[in-house]
Amino acid sequence: MHVRRGSLTPPLVSVVVPAMNEARNLEIILPQLPEVHEVILVDGNSVDDTVEVARRILPDVKVVTQTRKGKGNALVCGFQAATGDIIVMFDADCSADPAEIPVFVEALIKGADFAKGSRQMAGGGSEDLTLIRNAGNRGLTVLSNMMLGTRYTELCYGYNAFWADILPSLNLPSPTAAVVGKNGKVWGDGFEIETLLTCRVAAADLKVVEVPSVEKLRVHGESNLNAVSDGLRVLRTIVTEKRGARKMITRYPRRADRPGARRQEQPAVVGQSG
Numbered sequence: 001m002h003v004r005r006g007s008l009t010p011p012l013v014s015v016v017v018p019a020m021n022e023a024r025n026l027e028i029i030l031p032q033l034p035e036v037h038e039v040i041l042v043d044g045n046s047v048d049d050t051v052e053v054a055r056r057i058l059p060d061v062k063v064v065t066q067t068r069k070g071k072g073n074a075l076v077c078g079f080q081a082a083t084g085d086i087i088v089m090f091d092a093d094c095s096a097d098p099a100e101i102p103v104f105v106e107a108l109i110k111g112a113d114f115a116k117g118s119r120q121m122a123g124g125g126s127e128d129l130t131l132i133r134n135a136g137n138r139g140l141t142v143l144s145n146m147m148l149g150t151r152y153t154e155l156c157y158g159y160n161a162f163w164a165d166i167l168p169s170l171n172l173p174s175p176t177a178a179v180v181g182k183n184g185k186v187w188g189d190g191f192e193i194e195t196l197l198t199c200r201v202a203a204a205d206l207k208v209v210e211v212p213s214v215e216k217l218r219v220h221g222e223s224n225l226n227a228v229s230d231g232l233r234v235l236r237t238i239v240t241e242k243r244g245a246r247k248m249i250t251r252y253p254r255r256a257d258r259p260g261a262r263r264q265e266q267p268a269v270v271g272q273s274g
Contacts, residue, residue, distance in 0.1 A: 011259040012037035013105055014084030018074030019092035020044030023053040024220040030057045032098040037084045042066050042074040067175045069184040072193030077175045079167060085259050088161040093218040095128060096159050104161035104211050109260050112209035113166055114201045117159035123212030140234055147242045148202045156234055158194050159213050163258060169204040192233040199241035
């Protein structure tokens with residue numbers, strides 16, 4: 001049971017780290033994480049020593065094996081295992097800056113339901129976005145804002161944080177859902193998960209605040225992201241959510257009892273929805 005807003009107790013933070021064959025990157029990034037309630041490593045059936053490295057560096061790490069394929073499935077498996085009040089989505093490839101975690105948490109404490117990382121707003125940036133990917137991301141952001149009635153500066157970015165109690169309102173794909181199709185996935189299991197979350201937090205009428213974030217380069221290995229195919233999945237996600245999937249979302253009942261939250265203050269960042 002999560003402690004709710006209004007408690008004098010500071011919120012417990014769960015950091016969810018999806019990883020598949022990221023042992024060398026975990027050796028670099030895990031020691032940099034700030035002290036939190038728990039770190040949940042969601043392993044995508046790695047064939048290297050990803051799990052062993054995580055346990056060596058963080059003996060208390062909680063290890064979960066994802067139930068299907070894809071980043072989206074890994075994340076929802078981690079969300080299900082989280083016991084903290086706040087959940088932080090954190091990539092294992094060294095592209096996310098651990099020093100930004102307190103900024104995301106502070107945005108939530110100051111009143112947001114969902115803190116959405118943005119590389120496009122003042123103070124943000126990326127060492128990894130190519131001109132083509134950046135143009136595609138900007139175009140999809142404009143389209144999603146038009147269709148969802150939002151004012152975000154960023155759409156496809158995976159560094160986000162949110163209060164765990166909003167999860168029932170989002171109706172994300174269950175980790176135990178039966179697989180449909182030959183690719184071992186259900187809708188929402190892939191890289192489209194960030195867009196799916198953007199669409200559903202808007203549909204649930206949640207308070208969303210953008211937080212400036214700087215994306216760093218992956219250190220070891222290569223990304224599984226494909227700019228064309230995954231871009232098309234993002235586009236399909238926006239259209240699908242607009243056409244009907246949003247009907248599955250229930251509006252989130254405003255809470256006033258989250259730990260440490262300060263309702264009288266507002267985050268000093270822009271890009272709000274709800």
